[in-house]
Amino acid sequence: MEDVIAERLTQTFRSTFGKRDIQLSRSTTAADIKEWDSLMHINLIVAVEKEFRVRFTTVEVMSLNNVGDLADTIARKISKV
């Protein structure tokens, strides 16, 4: 993952979940974080959108399989701006 995006993503995850010890890798999925349910998923998506000032399409959100996908999608959207 690009370092800058990874760092900001980690911070966003930590503040959204309210847990300071979250560590992310490209392969992190919802199964790895206990509180990551469907409710939190929407919170995360919106929090990430606010942090990176991007807006995901429904298809983009649906096709995310892990944190690596999320970071790539962000990188792609930021580079377009």
Next chain:
Amino acid sequence: MQLDLDYFHLLAEARNVRSGEGAGKLRLAVMADCAAQHLQPLLRALFHRKGICVEIYEGAFAATDLEVRNPASALYEFHPEVVVVLHSVQALRDRFYRRGDSESFHNELFQQLTGIWDSITSTSRALIVQSTFVTPIERFFGNYDRKINTSFSSTVSLLNSFIVDESRQRRNLLLLDLESIASWTGRRSWFDERLWALGKSLCSLDNLPLVAQGIVDIAVAARGQAIKCIVLDLDNTLWGGIVGDDGPHGVRIGSHGDGEPFFRLQCFLKELKKRGILLAVCSKNERANALAPFLENSEMVLTLDDFVMFVANWNNKPENIQAIRQELNIGLDSMLFLDDSPFERASVRTMLPDVIVPELPEDPAEWVKSLSELNPFEVASFSAEDMQRSDLYLQEARRRTASETAPSFEAFLESLDMTIEVERFVPKHLGRIAQLLQRSNQFNLTTRRLNEAECEAMMLDADGYIPWYATLKDRFGDHGLISIVVLRPEPETETLAVTDWLMSCRVLGRGVEEYLMNSVVDQARQMNLRTIRASYIPTPKNDMVKDFFGRFGFTKVSQTPEGATDWTLNISSYEDRHVLIRPATEMGATTI
């Protein structure tokens, strides 16, 4: 008081709410055809702000009709005090596409809603809070859409009218007016169709706190915690300008121009008064001045009969509000204080933290809008008396502790971190100095209307005059040049004469006059003068300072039939007054 309704802030806030915290308890059920989980943390945080610990039951998704009809359901086992029935226009839209576009569809919806309300009413004593439907984004025929009575937007509008009509008939049915909330914030940003697709979210997350706050406002009002009394400032709040300076006809009020915002605020307050909210005046003014616009200015909307109490004096406002509270025998938390001055708002907020003190936008034209958004006057006219009664004792106890621990006014003044600068007249301030001399009416001992040239002459007359100006700053900002004291040494009689003393009433009661009197006495000491001589010359407006010198231990030596008085002070008998203002620079007053 400004509401922080940021979704993510509230999420974090909710994590810090411990269960069981809060004096009041509330059992709230949310029955929704959309995702209600997102509301839970928001409700917990927002109820917690009101001192209420909420227990939430969340009905199964889109199963409201079944659950309310089953007396053995988990809903009734929960014994809810409030049942929120949330209907989303998005879920209605799905049904409309399958089934809609006919008048029988309307009747089916009416029956469905009636069924829900009747079932809850027959099985429980809970208050029902029914949402209205937000006007949909779909307009099939554009502006023509509403002309067709079976179109989707017409269906929604009919349904809302039905809900409103029913709520007027049913004592236990209150409205959560989502349509009004969504139109306020703007439907374009209200709807987030992605979140609906992904998780059946009622609206964008940013707007969800408004929904939760609406529920909290209703539930809190239903418990009887409503604003009973509005305490009002006068100058620059109920009218533009200062009546003591501008006169009863000079204050700005009326249906046009810069008096319009004040006119509109008075209209708004008059409506609230008609609904049973008490109005009280709390103004730093001469009583006769404060009353004058109500008696003489025909543009005034509010009349003296509209106020249950009219307090106009020079005491600090927290004290006056306490007096009003005692007189009316109501709780501080049922009082709302409106004042244009950030200083007064902060003083009330600090000393009487239970009083609701809305932040007011700088422009009075925005006030009614801002108050409406804050929604402090939500009521539920048929409050559930049982819930109220037990709460009364709690409230009483809370009030007592609050008043016992209220910080002193002195501590508040200290927290202001006030700094003063007292200097001899300088050219760059002569304009403002002359202006203050021309305009100050109330706190003005001799009311000599000196012009700029005369001020300049005094400034240059180093042997004849000691002309001071004072500026004040505190943590709220810079008050600018607020006081003028002119002294004239008379060495032959070992006397220091005070020829002019005036101050802006905005800074009254903070210790500026005490600070300056200390400085005057100090000046006399430095010049080896023994006596200070001063006069008070009465005008129709300066009654408030007629005993100013007496307060500082001066002796009255003469009085004319018109009321003018001469005073002297032997400085050996003067004890420096305790003040909480620091000199702006280390040199400060000693450089004079």
